[in-house]
Every structure is written in structure tokens, then in C-alpha cells.
Amino acid sequence: MTGKRLALIILGWLSLITGIIGIFLPLLPTTPLVLLAAWCFSKSSERFHAWLIQHKYFGPIVSDWQSDQGIPKKARNRALIFMWAGMTLSMFIVARFWATVGLCVIGIAVSIHLLRMPLRKESNTESSPPSTE
Template identity: 70%
Template sequence: MQGKRILYLLLGWFSLVSGIIGIFLPLLPTTPLVLLAAWCFSRSSERFHTWLLNHKFFGPIVRDWQSSNGIPRRSRNRAIFFMWAGMLISILMVSRLWATVGLVTIGVCVNLYLLRMPLRSEPEKIENEGQQ
């Protein structure tokens, strides 16, 4: 049982580090890797899972995913936009047919998945808050 826990812990840290690298490299998807890290930590270390849930940048991603309330529309639309922008850059840089077909296939699948996710209603921001 201890070996399984260590494996999940190592996979969690590998996923988290890869996700952080993915912030700067267009081919590595940050969000799925952070979510995988959260899943691994939930099975191996309550301390690291709690740390990730309370993290300034990664915490909201994990909490939104783990809640059954859905994701904010703005976040979903941003994810779709940046995913396609990153894929377009990758396609132009690599310029191979097999890579283009693979990236477009993955992009369409992820896009469909994101569009089918439930949306959480966001509280409306009050314009000119504090002004009279």
C-alpha cells in the first residue's frame, strides 16, 4: 500500500511541475496536468492536496473542477481561445500534416468537452462601484 501512495505522490508532483512548465510551452496543457496532480495528491497526501486547493493560482482551478457547480463562462471561453491560439502557433511552428491532424483532433475533442460542461452563474459586477 505504501508503494502505491509513493507512486501517486511522484505522479502528482511530476504532473504539477509539467503543468507549470506548460504555462510557458504551448504544447503542454496546464489545467489538465494540475487537475491530475490534485487527483494524485488526494490519493497520496492530504497535506499536498490541501496545499494545492489553497494555492493562489492553482486552487481556483481545482476547486472549480471538484465542485459540481460547473465552471464560469468567462473561464471556459478563455480556455477555448488560448487552447486554439496555442495549437495554431504549434501547427505553424511544426508544419507537419500528422501533427496538424493530431492537434486539430485533440482540439475539437477538448472543445466539445468544454462546451458540454455545466456553467456556473457568476455574480454580476457592479459598474462604478463606490461612485455616486
């Protein structure tokens, strides 16, 4: 195993573990860390990359990102709501001017990016009402 491959595997697992911790902590972003782990695994280990893509919870995140078809509108809206809720909470907890400015700049940049991403239709057929036609 080469040093570069080993470093990417370690970085991938650290990113994934940190992303899992980010589910519970408002300042750690889960999705970007899971995507970083997927990239690291794609460059270093087919087995770990396949496992991550097939994972019950993290697989759809990676598949949506890699599909180039966009993200579901519902997922985008949730991401925006939870991101701003977490950032607002963090701004009140930290209560520092520069931290607030930094979080606002990051939040605006991520919001612009999310709002510019293409949207795809929801793939859940169970949630849509039956047709009466």
C-alpha cells in the first residue's frame, strides 16, 4: 500500500467520523465531510467507496452529489433551514462580532451555491398522492 493511498484512506475515515459527529454538533457540517470521505475513498479504496455509496444513510448523499442531476428541492430546503438554524444558534452562543460576520459570510456563500444548484424531481413515489385520472 502506497503512502498516498494510506493517507487518503485515513483522511476518508477521519472525514466520515467527523461528519457523523457533525450530525449532533451544529458547527460541524455533515454533508461536506461525507462527500470528502467519498472522494478520498474513490481515490484510494474501491471497497470503502462502494460501502459508502451503498450505506443506508450516507449513500443517497453521495449518489445525489455524483449524479449531476441536481438535488431534491426538499433536501435543499432542509439544508438551508438547518444550516441557518445551526449558524444562528452558534452566533448567539459564541456572541463574538467576527465569528458572527464569518458565519454570515459562509452562510450566504453556501446558500447561494445551494440555490444555484439544479433541482431534480423527488424520487419518492410513496409520498405523492394517488392520481384520480
